Amino acid sequence: MAPEQPYISAGSIYPIELGERMVRVEEELKNQRELMKQGFDQNDKRFDEVNTRLKAIETKMFQFMVWSTGFTATVAGIVVGVIKFT
Secondary structure (H helix, E strand, O other): OOOOOOOOOHHHOOHHHHHHHHHHHHHHHHHHHHHHHHHHHHHHHHHHHHHHHHHHHHHHHHHHHHHHHHHHHHHHHHHHHHHHHO
């Protein structure tokens, strides 16, 4: 059989202890807010890095598309010219 736990009533806790507990809770909440802010800042930095990389890929794809279209048009013109003049 487990020993009985002493019952502590709300009236037996001194106001000073409650004040100290409130201060500790407030400090802990402040620390948690700071940690959350740091985490959000790191996420923002990561999203910015990914966004930069995606923009670079988009630019390369557009350049390839322009080059590919020009190459295709040139080859088509040569083929049509060879067929027409032979």
